[in-house]
Amino acid sequence: MKIEYAERVNRLPKYIFVAIEELKAKKKKEGIDFISLGIGDPDLTTPxxxxxxxxxxxxxxxxxxxxxxxxxxxxxxxxxxxxxxxxxxxxxxxxxxxxxxxxxxxxxxxxxxxxxxxxxxxxxxxxxxxxxxxxxxxxxxxxxxxxxxxxxxxxxxxxxxxxxxxxxxxxxxxxxxxxxxxxxxxxxxxxxxxxxxxxxxxxxxxxxxxxxxxxxxxxxxxxxxxxxxxxxxxxxxxxxxxxxxxxxxxxxxxxxxxxxxxxxxxxxxxxxxxxxxxxxxxxNEYKSEKKPEIVDKNMKIYEKRRDVLVEGLNKIGWETDKPKATFYVWIQIPEGETNSMDFVKKLINVGVIITPGIGFGQYGEGFVRFALTQPIERIKEALERIDKVLN
Ligand SMILES: Cc1ncc(COP(=O)(O)O)c(C=O)c1O
CATH class of the missing domain: 3.40.640.10 (Type I PLP-dependent aspartate aminotransferase-like (Major domain))
Structure with missing residues (x-):
């Protein structure tokens, strides 16, 4: 039997994250400790x-x-x-x-x-x-x-x-x-x-x-x-x-x-x-446009993480601004790097996972995305590892 996908299915792009997963699996076997700042999935728990x-x-x-x-x-x-x-x-x-x-x-x-x-x-x-x-x-x-x-x-x-x-x-x-x-x-x-x-x-x-x-x-x-x-x-x-x-x-x-x-x-x-x-x-916890405690408390945690990450990146010479919203930091790849995927692979080698901009479409090339989904200590550890790669 010959299985043929519908044209519209063939039109879907290849899943870019497969390459990252493969590389990660290989490195995991070598016993590397990963700090995942890739997927936008909160590490904090439901209230x-x-x-x-x-x-x-x-x-x-x-x-x-x-x-x-x-x-x-x-x-x-x-x-x-x-x-x-x-x-x-x-x-x-x-x-x-x-x-x-x-x-x-x-x-x-x-x-x-x-x-x-x-x-x-x-x-x-x-x-x-x-x-x-x-x-x-x-x-x-x-x-x-x-x-x-x-x-x-x-x-x-x-x-x-x-x-x-x-x-x-x-x-x-x-x-x-x-x-x-x-x-x-x-x-x-x-x-x-x-x-x-x-x-x-x-x-x-x-x-x-x-x-x-x-x-x-x-x-x-x-x-x-x-x-x-x-x-x-x-x-x-x-x-x-x-x-x-x-x-x-x-x-x-x-x-x-x-x-x-x-x-x-x-x-x-x-x-x-x-x-x-x-x-x-x-x-129903909302009583006005202001965030209720169950939401605000988490946002304060993300805000601290954002500050540690952005200030840390600026310190190691990889400059960016603090976003006013979301738990993402979108940053141009460092000078001298050719594309987002290759740069992300370099960071995987030191156990830091972030997302290549190309994963969000062609106009995302030249950027990478950090998700603030790790505690501050792990973000600091990631910064140290990134510093070693860059400097
Ligand atoms: C821009 C954007 N839209 C929609 C979603 C969908 O989220 P969910 O299906 O979990 O509500 C996401 C999730 O990451 C997102 O980033």
């Missing part, structure tokens, strides 16, 4: 308040049945409350909210509702790979890569996109606070993006999983504050260190939400009810 609620809720028989794929009413109402308290926005729980199985699922499946073969989707690059691959290419659409450059503060330069591309665009993904660059978007920029969307008639998917991952006084907005005709996708993954629980939500324009619900109702059976309820328990 006790949420864990206790999970344990209580899982015991209740009615929470053990099939969930509604759009999310339980209590979940959708909890999300509506959160947008009111956190962003001052009003949504309708029946029509303008849906549950997703983590932001990733929502970001990918939304394209199935709106992208026909050949349609253009505006995707930031470097960016979360799902926009171009899991979403656009798997719907036979065409990703148009919007470069995020340091010169433009890692915001897509909308003026540089040709009118004929804008006219054909059906959807745009935007993600601030941004993975991988750590950049944030000024309100004026979001207004401009919304104006473009109106002028050229495309929808914006505002991917906002790092909305609570902010430092100091900075409070991240949602694009929906500027115009609720688009949608935001967010999740409990980063806010509550719940990456393994797969619970998120999409909020905004009723017709867009309806499209996503329609797709999902044919595909999945929803996030377990006890998880939905525990997430709402966490979100």
């Amino acid at each position: 006790e308040l949420i864990i206790n609620e999970l344990i209580n809720q899982v015991k209740i028989p009615e929470n053990q049945n099939y969930p509604a794929s759009m999310g339980e009413e209590i979940f959708r109402e909890g999300i509506v409350r959160w947008y009111k308290v956190r962003f001052g926005l009003d949504f309708n729980a029946d029509r303008e909210v849906t549950n997703v199985l983590g932001g990733k699922e929502g970001v990918a499946n939304i394209a199935r509702a709106f992208i026909n073969p050949g349609d253009i989707v505006l995707c930031p690059n470097p960016g979360y790979p799902v926009y171009a691959n899991g979403a656009t290419k798997l719907c036979d659409g065409k990703p148009y890569l919007m470069p995020l450059t340091r010169e433009n503060k890692f915001l897509p330069n909308l003026e540089l996109i040709e009118t004929k591309i804008l006219k054909k665009a059906k959807m745009m993904y935007l993600n601030y606070p941004n993975n991988p660059t750590g950049a944030i978007a000024p309100i004026e920029y979001l207004k401009k993006a919304v104006d473009y969307a109106e002028d050229y008639n495309f929808i914006i998917i505002y991917d906002n999983p790092y909305s609570e991952f902010t430092f100091g006084d900075y409070i991240a907005p949602t694009l929906l504050q500027i115009n609720p005709d688009h949608i935001e996708i967010n999740s409990a993954s980063k806010t509550f260190n719940m990456t393994g629980f797969r619970c998120g939500w999409a909020v905004g324009n009723q017709e867009i939400i309806e499209g996503l619900r329609k797709i999902k109702s044919q595909i999945d059976s929803g996030c377990p009810i006890f998880i939905q309820k525990a997430v709402i328990k966490g979100l």
